[in-house]
Amino acid sequence: xxxxxxxxxxxxxxxxxxxxxxxxxxxxxxxxxxxxxxxxxxxxxxxxxxxxxxxxxxxxxxxxxxxxxxxxxxxxxxxxxxxxxxxxxxxxxxxxxxxxxxxxxxxxxxxxxxxxxxxxxxxxxxxxxxxxxxxxxxxxxxxxxxxxxxxxxxxxxxxxxxxxxxxxxxxxxxxxxxxxxxxxxxxxxxxxxxxxxxxxxxxxxxxxxxxxxxxxxxxxxxxxxxxxxxxxxxxxxxxxxxxxxxxxxxxxxxxxxxxxx
Amino acid sequence: xxxxxxxxxxxxxxxxxxxxxxxxxxxxxxxxxxxxxxxxxxxxxxxxxxxxxxxxxxxxxxxxxxxxxxxxxxxxxxxxxxxxxxxxxxxxxxxxxxxxxxxxxxxxxxxxxxxxxxxxxxxxxxxxxxxxxxxxxxxxxxxxxxxxxxxxxxxxxxxxxxxxxxxxxxxxxxxxxxxxxxxxxxxxxxxxxxxxxxxxxxxxxxxxxxxxxxxxxxxxxxxxxxxxxxxxxxxxxxxxxxxxxxxxxxxxxxxxxxxxxxxxxxxxxxxxxxxxxxxxxxxxxxxxxxxxx
Numbered sequence: 001x002x003x004x005x006x007x008x009x010x011x012x013x014x015x016x017x018x019x020x021x022x023x024x025x026x027x028x029x030x031x032x033x034x035x036x037x038x039x040x041x042x043x044x045x046x047x048x049x050x051x052x053x054x055x056x057x058x059x060x061x062x063x064x065x066x067x068x069x070x071x072x073x074x075x076x077x078x079x080x081x082x083x084x085x086x087x088x089x090x091x092x093x094x095x096x097x098x099x100x101x102x103x104x105x106x107x108x109x110x111x112x113x114x115x116x117x118x119x120x121x122x123x124x125x126x127x128x129x130x131x132x133x134x135x136x137x138x139x140x141x142x143x144x145x146x147x148x149x150x151x152x153x154x155x156x157x158x159x160x161x162x163x164x165x166x167x168x169x170x171x172x173x174x175x176x177x178x179x180x181x182x183x184x185x186x187x188x189x190x191x192x193x194x195x196x197x198x199x200x201x202x203x204x205x206x207x208x209x210x211x212x213x214x215x216x217x218x219x220x221x222x223x224x225x226x227x228x229x230x231x232x233x234x235x236x237x238x239x240x241x242x243x244x245x246x247x248x249x250x251x252x253x254x255x256x257x258x259x260x261x
Numbered sequence: 262x263x264x265x266x267x268x269x270x271x272x273x274x275x276x277x278x279x280x281x282x283x284x285x286x287x288x289x290x291x292x293x294x295x296x297x298x299x300x301x302x303x304x305x306x307x308x309x310x311x312x313x314x315x316x317x318x319x320x321x322x323x324x325x326x327x328x329x330x331x332x333x334x335x336x337x338x339x340x341x342x343x344x345x346x347x348x349x350x351x352x353x354x355x356x357x358x359x360x361x362x363x364x365x366x367x368x369x370x371x372x373x374x375x376x377x378x379x380x381x382x383x384x385x386x387x388x389x390x391x392x393x394x395x396x397x398x399x400x401x402x403x404x405x406x407x408x409x410x411x412x413x414x415x416x417x418x419x420x421x422x423x424x425x426x427x428x429x430x431x432x433x434x435x436x437x438x439x440x441x442x443x444x445x446x447x448x449x450x451x452x453x454x455x456x457x458x459x460x461x462x463x464x465x466x467x468x469x470x471x472x473x474x475x476x477x478x479x480x481x482x483x484x485x486x487x488x489x490x491x492x493x494x495x496x497x498x499x500x501x502x503x504x505x506x507x508x509x510x511x512x513x514x515x516x517x518x519x520x521x522x523x524x525x526x527x528x529x530x531x532x533x534x535x536x537x538x539x540x541x542x543x544x545x546x547x548x549x550x551x552x553x554x
Contacts, residue, residue, distance in 0.1 A: 013346035018336070025338040104334030108393065110309050111328040112351035260310040 015118055019096060019126035028092045032130055035088045036080065036138025043076030044145040070153035071225035073146035074161075077138060078221040081165050085138070086172060086197060086218075087190075089131040093173045094189040096123045097180035097252075106261045116256040120177060120249055128173045132166035139165070153225060160231040161221025167241055168217040172197055174245035174252075181255035214241040262306070262401060262431065267315035269301055276301045276455045279315070283448065286428045290446030290463070291435040292546060297452040299435040300331070303405050306433065319401070324352060327399035331406035331435075333390030337379030341370055344378060345392050353397035360396055368392035369418055383410040391419070402426065404434035408441055420445050443467075443542035453550055463542065470548040472497070473514040474538045475521060478506045480531040489524045496520065505533070 023029040046053065047068050054063050080086070099119070100106045113119060139162050146153055172193070179192040201218070204210030216237040223229045264281040276298040283289045291299050304310040306317060307328040319326070335344045345361045353360065365371045368388040373381070381389065387410045394402055407423065408416040424445040426432050436442050442449060443463060450460040459466055479486055487507045490499045495516035502508045511517030517537075525532050 013343050014350040015347075018339075018347060021338065021343075022336065102334045104330050104332045104390070105336070107307070107309055107328060107330045108333065108335065108348070108390075111307055111326070112348060114324075118351075261304075 016122040016126070019122045022096060023126065023130055026095075028095065029130060031088055032092060032134035033137055036085050036134040037141050038138075039080045039085065040077050040138030040141030041145055044073040044142055044149050047073045047076055047146075048149040068150045070146050070151045071157075071222075073150045074139075074142050074153050074158070074225055075222045077142040078161060078165070078225075080138070081135070081168060081218045081221070082198075082201070082215075085135065086169070087194065089127075089134075089169055089172055090176050090193045090197070091186075091190055092130070093123075093127040093176040094180060094186045094193065096127055097177050098184060098186045098189050100180075100256075100259065100261055101184040101186065103261055110261065116253040119256070120253055124170075124173055124177055124249060127176075128170035131169040131173060135165050135169055136162055154227075156231075157221075157224040157227070160224045163231075164217040164220035164224070164234060167238060168214060171214045171217075171241045171245045174248040177252045178248040178255075181252045181259065212236045212240050214244060217241060262433070263318045264306075265316050265318070267302070267305060267317065268313050269298075269305060269310065270313050271301075274298075274455065276305070276312075276452075279452075279455075279457045281306075281450065281457065282460060283431060283433055285320075285431055287448045288423060288427050288432045288434070288446045289448040289450065290442035291433060291450050291452065292437070292439055292442050292542070293435075293452035294550075295437075296454075298455040299452055300405055301455075302452065303328075303403055303433070303435060307403055321400045324397075325400040326403065327352070327394040327397065327401070328403045329387075329390040329394040329405065329407060331409055332383075333386055333393070335378045335386070335389065338377060340375050340377050341365060341381070341385075341389050341392070342374040344389060345396055348393040349396050352399075356397065364392040364396040367395055367422065369415070384412060384415055387411060388415070388419075391422075398430070400430055402430060402432045402434075404432065406436055407434055408436065408438065416441070439543040439546055449542070451546060451549055459549055466549070467542060467545045468514045470545040472510055473512075473517045474498075474508055474510040475517055476502065476506055476508055476534075476536045476538075477521060477525070478503075478533040478535075479525070480505070480533055483507045483530075486525060486528050486530045489528050490521070493520055493524065 051065050099109055109119060139158065143153060143158055175196055176189060176193040179196070180189045182192055183189055200213060201215035204213045204215050210216060214237060216234060220234050224231065262281065262283040264279055267279040267281070268277050269275045270277070274296070279302060291302065293299050301310070305312050308323065342361055342365065345364050349356055349361055362371065362374070365374050368391045370385055370388045370392060373385065378386070378389065387407065391407065394404070408419050411419055420441055423432055423434065427447065446463050448461065449463045449466055451458045477486065483501065483505055487499050487501060490496045490507070490509050495512045496509060497512055498510040500508050509517065509521060511520065521535060
């Protein structure tokens with residue numbers, strides 16, 4: 001044991017920095033960025049060269065594709081909002097929200113906070129921001145490559161799609177926060193969150209409801225690129241998504257307060 | 262801190278009607294067999310669980326209570342200094358970085374301040390948990406099995422650290438190592454099957470639940486000494502156990518400790534040895550729990 005306390009740098013830690021360090025000192029940030037950028041770079045290539053690819057793997061079967069369009073080049077990437085990208089976002093967020101799965105860690109945090117918002121706010125904000133940044137980086141990669149290989153996609157639709165995607169991913173993080181209060185483990189949390197996120201679009205089959213559901217935002221980037229809808233068409237979905245996300249976080253805070261460890 | 266009728270029922274197991282009295286500035290040792298309810302009681306006091314019935318009263322705010330579980334856990338990718346600094350930011354944000362260094366130093370892990378927690382042994386994690394509990398100078402410290410993962414030297418350091426807190430802050434700690442409790446706790450509570458069988462001064466427990474006895478060996482014939490001892494009101498039993506040795510039982514430890522030397526002196530006997538029967542908390546614990554079984 002030393003006898004003279006070592007001088008340390010000025011205090012820097014807080015619950016916000018904790019979440020930042022969780023991203024950069026673990027593979028979380030890398031995973032988020034890599035998965036979106038990978039698909040952002042891959043999808044325009046697949047779209048541009050799909051005829052050639054199928055000619056090589058088609059065993060002589062010839063398939064005719066329509067000429068690649070900028071909208072088609074980006075649309076394949078946008079599908080990751082409800083596919084691999086969404087799964088990675090939920091897994092990363094679940095790791096942050098399932099602090100109650102470790103009794104010692106839960107005791108450390110729970111006996112030192114004044115409100116569960118102290119825990120939820122930075123976890124939600126940082127994970128939602130990281131997911132949005134990852135998605136935006138992937139979109140920019142897809143945009144750039146589509147522009148080079150196929151042609152420039154409409155900028156307004158691209159920006160509108162980015163907004164819709166970022167809001168949808170924030171909603172996915174809020175759903176994950178709520179799922180973490182239903183079960184304690186990371187795997188269970190991921191399962192419940194993905195189940196809710198994947199099943200909700202089924203209700204959207206009924207058109208009048210579908211336009212209001214958060215899942216409408218996941219499909220919005222494609223519809224915006226195709227010119228099917230204008231961004232204003234999604235205002236109800238924006239409002240519902242924001243309300244549901246806020247409600248999910250509020251219920252999560254309440255359930256955490258009622259939960260014993 | 263006091264509790265009244267504190268009850269947490271897990272279908273017959275748990276904690277029942279516990280009336281805890283923890284004097285300010287005391288070191289209160291909580292002992293009991295596995296499943297006695299120690300961790301449940303500490304969880305209720307820490308407010309990470311809620312009682313089914315009963316109340317907990319404290320004359321300090323919750324922010325003045327620090328808790329260290331038996332197996333502290335932290336994010337593996339944080340350094341020890343960052344963990345303690347995080348605790349500082351939550352409970353004592355006005356304190357500076359020197360408070361972090363002091364807490365790490367007090368817990369004996371200042372040399373590892375810059376190391377990531379993922380590489381720590383369980384003993385070091387336990388020390389880190391204590392460092393987190395110490396920061397902010399809490400009025401009440403709740404420690405669940407604070408020495409369970411420590412080597413003998415670490416245990417001694419930890420016990421000394423806790424013992425030094427007596428008078429400055431209140432400490433409630435649980436342990437299954439009765440010798441540790443006896444060494445540092447001035448107050449003790451004994452739990453069994455979720456019920457508080459005894460609480461009070463550690464020394465009183467030992468005095469109350471033991472039949473204090475000593476083996477007194479003298480040079481020469483012990484008979485005159487035995488006769489003199491028998492005549493004393495505090496001596497409950499005196500019997501020879503060898504050619505030069507008698508066994509003396511007294512009403513209390515204190516009566517024997519005072520009376521035996523006095524009788525030896527009166528008789529002019531030459532004392533070779535006076536060996537007390539092991540009057541420790543373990544014996545008292547066994548006597549108490551055995552008497553109530």
